[in-house]
Amino acid sequence: MTLLQIRDVTKRFGTVTAVDGVSLDIAENEFFALLGASGSGKTTLLRMLAGFEDLSGGQILLDGQDVSRVPPNKRPVNLMFQSYALFPHMTVRGNIAYGLEMERLPRAQIDARVDEILAVIQLTEFAARKPDQLSGGQKQRVALARALVKRPRVLLLDEPLGALDKKLRGAMQLELKRLQHEVGITFVVVTHDQEEALVMADRIAILKDGRLLQCGTPRDVYERPVDRFAADFIGVMNFFPGAAVAGGLHLPDGGMIAVAGDLRGPAVAAVRPERIRLGLGENSVTGTVLALAYHGLDLQLHVQVAQAPRPVMVRLTADLAEAQALSQGDSVTLGWAARDTRIFTA
Amino acid sequence: MHNRGRHALMLLILGGVFAFLYIPISVLVALSFNAGGMPTAWTGFSVQWYGALFANADILAAAWNTLKVALISTLLATLLGTALAIGVEMRRRKGRAIEALIFAPMIIPDIVLAIALLSFFSLLKFPMGLHTVIMAHVVFNLAFVCAVVRARLKSFDWSLVEASADLGAAAHVTYRRVVLPVLAPAIIAGALLAFTLSVDEFIIAFFTSGAGRASITLPMQIFAMIRFGVTPEINALATLVLGVSVTALALAQRLNREMPGQ
Numbered sequence: 047m048t049l050l051q052i053r054d055v056t057k058r059f060g061t062v063t064a065v066d067g068v069s070l071d072i073a074e075n076e077f078f079a080l081l082g083a084s085g086s087g088k089t090t091l092l093r094m095l096a097g098f099e100d101l102s103g104g105q106i107l108l109d110g111q112d113v114s115r116v117p118p119n120k121r122p123v124n125l126m127f128q129s130y131a132l133f134p135h136m137t138v139r140g141n142i143a144y145g146l147e148m149e150r151l152p153r154a155q156i157d158a159r160v161d162e163i164l165a166v167i168q169l170t171e172f173a174a175r176k177p178d179q180l181s182g183g184q185k186q187r188v189a190l191a192r193a194l195v196k197r198p199r200v201l202l203l204d205e206p207l208g209a210l211d212k213k214l215r216g217a218m219q220l221e222l223k224r225l226q227h228e229v230g231i232t233f234v235v236v237t238h239d240q241e242e243a244l245v246m247a248d249r250i251a252i253l254k255d256g257r258l259l260q261c262g263t264p265r266d267v268y269e270r271p272v273d274r275f276a277a278d279f280i281g282v283m284n285f286f287p288g289a290a291v292a293g294g295l296h297l298p299d300g301g302m303i304a305v306a307g308d309l310r311g312p313a314v315a316a317v318r319p320e321r322i323r324l325g326l327g328e329n330s331v332t333g334t335v336l337a338l339a340y341h342g343l344d345l346q347l348h349v350q351v352a353q354a355p356r357p358v359m360v361r362l363t364a365d366l367a368e369a370q371a372l373s374q375g376d377s378v379t380l381g382w383a384a385r386d387t388r389i390f391t392a
Numbered sequence: 393m394h395n396r397g398r399h400a401l402m403l404l405i406l407g408g409v410f411a412f413l414y415i416p417i418s419v420l421v422a423l424s425f426n427a428g429g430m431p432t433a434w435t436g437f438s439v440q441w442y443g444a445l446f447a448n449a450d451i452l453a454a455a456w457n458t459l460k461v462a463l464i465s466t467l468l469a470t471l472l473g474t475a476l477a478i479g480v481e482m483r484r485r486k487g488r489a490i491e492a493l494i495f496a497p498m499i500i501p502d503i504v505l506a507i508a509l510l511s512f513f514s515l516l517k518f519p520m521g522l523h524t525v526i527m528a529h530v531v532f533n534l535a536f537v538c539a540v541v542r543a544r545l546k547s548f549d550w551s552l553v554e555a556s557a558d559l560g561a562a563a564h565v566t567y568r569r570v571v572l573p574v575l576a577p578a579i580i581a582g583a584l585l586a587f588t589l590s591v592d593e594f595i596i597a598f599f600t601s602g603a604g605r606a607s608i609t610l611p612m613q614i615f616a617m618i619r620f621g622v623t624p625e626i627n628a629l630a631t632l633v634l635g636v637s638v639t640a641l642a643l644a645q646r647l648n649r650e651m652p653g654q
Contacts, residue, residue: 097558098557098558118558119558119561120560124558125554125555127551127555131552131555132555133555133556134552135573135574135576144556145560148559148560148565149560192559193559196559196560
């Protein structure tokens with residue numbers, strides 16, 4: 047069921063259009079990611095959902111009700127701030143209880159709900175601490191608890207993992223997803239990290255220059271990007287420029303890359319690193335190994351190929367790579383299937 | 393070797409500066425406890441001059457006036473200065489600056505401010521007394537409170553205000569429960585500073601207190617007494633004023649250092 051409808055929402059700051067006619071439907075219990083580079087309008091859109099920015103055009107509907115003009119303190123929506131914005135003069139318990147006190151709930155009920163959420167985020171023994179006595183990860187959990195304890199219809203998260211180190215971020219991605227399942231609240235998360243969006247979200251909306259570029263499941267946006275920008279933005283993509291003709295892409299050196307599609311004119315063929323194998327395939331190129339990067343699970347090859355402006359990235363599973371015993375400067379043939387190839391307007 | 397010599401020389405200069413600053417004050421404090429009362433000879437420890445001080449009705453009346461001026465002007469200046477600081481900071485974030493105007497009373501020489509206020513009250517034919525001293529003190533204290541609170545506001549995380557609104561608080565609740573508590577150390581520090589400045593302020597009080605003994609403040613009383621020479625009572629009085637000022641300043645500094653957050 048659709049919970050949140052964003053209809054043709056626009057935000058202008060003076061002459062700058064930060065968000066330009068974005069429409070999205072977000073379903074109940076969905077984990078939804080707004081993904082974009084800085085300046086893409088994702089944070090502005092989130093702030094409009096929270097009520098901190100008024101709309102220059104369009105509508106935001108929650109449960110079918112227009113909430114566009116409802117102030118933040120009256121919206122059944124909560125925001126987890128990127129800086130966490132924990133109240134420095136209050137304890138962890140005080141911070142979490144604050145939102146419930148605003149609802150004028152009886153003290154006993156407030157205490158019960160705070161205890162409950164403290165157990166969920168596993169910070170029960172930290173309840174009496176002040177925010178500056180907590181680690182980054184603990185602060186992040188308190189900020190999350192403070193917003194969740196209100197049981198909002200929608201929880202908005204602004205770069206929730208941005209301030210954490212890489213290892214903790216990986217653990218918290220799964221933790222957030224588990225928590226979202228457990229509490230059954232719709233999450234809308236803003237992130238610039240495409241990997242984070244792929245791991246956590248049920249659906250991803252890619253924003254570019256204030257416009258909605260593509261919206262779909264992680265698999266959709268990864269496997270079927272709508273254009274060259276989306277293909278490059280999500281994950282790693284190898285591009286081969288040329289001219290689109292019937293049956294494929296004509297390379298400048300006279301070669302062909304087979305790919306289905308009815309595109310004509312200047313175009314790029316694209317293939318993901320993990321779809322490339324060593325040896326001849328339906329599509330093949332040859333090149334020289336520039337560098338090898340060992341990642342434990344897999345080996346990444348950077349291969350200089352005449353037909354591509356950037357080195358071609360190849361991901362080989364560790365066992366496969368071992369069998370090949372490659373080293374820098376080796377000449378290799380790379381091959382991949384036509385069905386794994388995409389083609390976009392250049 | 394060369395370095396050590398330089399280090400010793402610098403220590404010597406530092407010692408000289410501190411001696412110049414603090415020896416007169418130490419002498420004053422010591423003399424206030426001198427039994428004989430003469431600055432020429434130490435004749436034993438005594439608190440008799442403090443006793444004499446508290447028996448002097450003029451001094452007590454002046455002290456009471458000073459306390460009234462300091463307390464009321466501090467209270468008003470703290471309320472107005474804090475509101476001003478918050479208002480200006482919020483405006484500034486929206487891109488406007490009227491800073492110079494606010495801090496003018498801190499920079500303008502006291503004598504100029506004193507004459508200006510006197511002319512202003514005379515022009516309005518405003519009857520002068522303790523209330524005009526209070527008003528005059530609010531003028532310069534406001535600038536100091538505002539400066540201290542604004543310094544704290546520079547590092548204030550405004551997302552706290554948004555977070556409070558997001559959690560369901562109306563604007564006045566956010567002020568009471570988030571903004572004021574976070575700013576409290578700076579507000580109290582500003583108030584203590586204002587109190588200290590007001591207690592020993594002479595020129596402006598002298599110009600704006602009008603005629604008559606009724607509105608004489610402590611510094612004015614000391615000035616009146618000193619015309620007949622420095623008496624041991626004045627030493628005792630100055631020592632007490634020093635004690636109050638130092639205590640208030642030390643408290644203010646401590647609060648400024650112990651601010652939560654950044």
